[in-house]
Amino acid sequence: xxxxxxxxxxxxxxxxxxxxxxxxxxxxxxxxxxxxxxxxxxxxxxxxxxxxxxxxxxxxxxxxxxxxxxxxxxxxxxxxxxxxxxxxxxxxxxxxxxxxxxxxxxxxxxxxxxxxxxxxxxxxxxxxxxxxxxxxxxxxxxxxxxxxxxxxxxxxxxxxxxxxxxxxxxxxxxxxxxxxxxxxxxxxxxxxxxxxxxxxxxxxxxxxxxxxxxxxxxxxxxxxxxxxxxxxxxxxxxxxxxxxxxxxxxxxxxxxxxxxxxxxxxxxxxxxxxxxxxxxxxxxxxxxxxxxxxxxxxxxxxxxx
Numbered sequence: 001x002x003x004x005x006x007x008x009x010x011x012x013x014x015x016x017x018x019x020x021x022x023x024x025x026x027x028x029x030x031x032x033x034x035x036x037x038x039x040x041x042x043x044x045x046x047x048x049x050x051x052x053x054x055x056x057x058x059x060x061x062x063x064x065x066x067x068x069x070x071x072x073x074x075x076x077x078x079x080x081x082x083x084x085x086x087x088x089x090x091x092x093x094x095x096x097x098x099x100x101x102x103x104x105x106x107x108x109x110x111x112x113x114x115x116x117x118x119x120x121x122x123x124x125x126x127x128x129x130x131x132x133x134x135x136x137x138x139x140x141x142x143x144x145x146x147x148x149x150x151x152x153x154x155x156x157x158x159x160x161x162x163x164x165x166x167x168x169x170x171x172x173x174x175x176x177x178x179x180x181x182x183x184x185x186x187x188x189x190x191x192x193x194x195x196x197x198x199x200x201x202x203x204x205x206x207x208x209x210x211x212x213x214x215x216x217x218x219x220x221x222x223x224x225x226x227x228x229x230x231x232x233x234x235x236x237x238x239x240x241x242x243x244x245x246x247x248x249x250x251x252x253x254x255x256x257x258x259x260x261x262x263x264x265x266x267x268x269x270x271x272x273x274x275x276x277x278x279x280x281x282x283x284x285x286x287x288x289x290x291x292x293x294x295x296x297x298x299x300x301x302x303x304x305x
Contacts, residue, residue, distance in 0.1 A: 166185045238254035
């Protein structure tokens with residue numbers, strides 16, 4: 001998950017200022033589920049068969065869609081084009097031939113053709129949220145961020161379960177500092193998939209920026225259970241205890257746990273700062289606090305007010 005600007009803020013001094021940024025178009029491409037309209041992406045299995053007119057011209061629409069999906073996923077665009085054209089020829093009322101030809105044109109960077117194809121698909125099936133999502137993807141590649149945002153919004157209006165669009169909107173809102181809006185989209189994903197790694201971490205991040213630190217910790221805990229190798233999530237949780245909840249003792253134990261996991265190669269990367277120095281600093285803080293508590297306790301036992 002890429003919240004580079006916000007993560008810098010999370011670990012920086014409290015007086016740091018926040019600048020708005022845009023979501024990278026590459027973020028949304030990773031979540032393309034093609035014909036998958038539910039929360040989980042459409043799973044591609046099998047191979048992309050070489051198109052043979054006599055053998056493949058009478059395939060069912062379902063099989064033609066499957067082959068088009070597989071061929072696109074495997075970057076065999078000529079074969080995907082052939083199967084898409086069979087859909088256009090044999091299933092004239094179906095939007096899917098136009099849809100897949102739009103995806104092919106997008107991959108070939110022929111964006112005007114990709115737009116023309118997806119708008120033909122929309123004419124065939126105006127109720128589809130996926131086609132608005134596809135048009136948004138093309139607009140992103142043309143750097144039309146505002147147009148893409150509008151199409152993303154339309155896509156979930158027509159299909160509230162289109163996860164890829166919710167992810168894009170959640171990322172976009174958190175990077176433009178609209179945390180309540182971002183939280184809404186991440187929560188919708190979370191309700192459909194309680195172990196969605198990015199949604200859990202995204203909810204936690206939004207709660208952090210809304211000043212709801214206990215809620216942030218709750219969702220960081222959930223995210224760590226699902227993605228236990230993720231160093232960044234563990235650091236963000238430890239930072240809240242250290243800097244926002246003034247609980248140096250818990251923060252120290254969390255940083256020590258991170259060090260143990262790193263030594264055992266159980267985390268996905270290394271820290272960019274000196275973890276041992278951080279632990280030594282917190283050990284000093286915790287030691288001073290404990291000494292102060294013991295001193296106060298001793299005075300109370302002696303009857304000194």
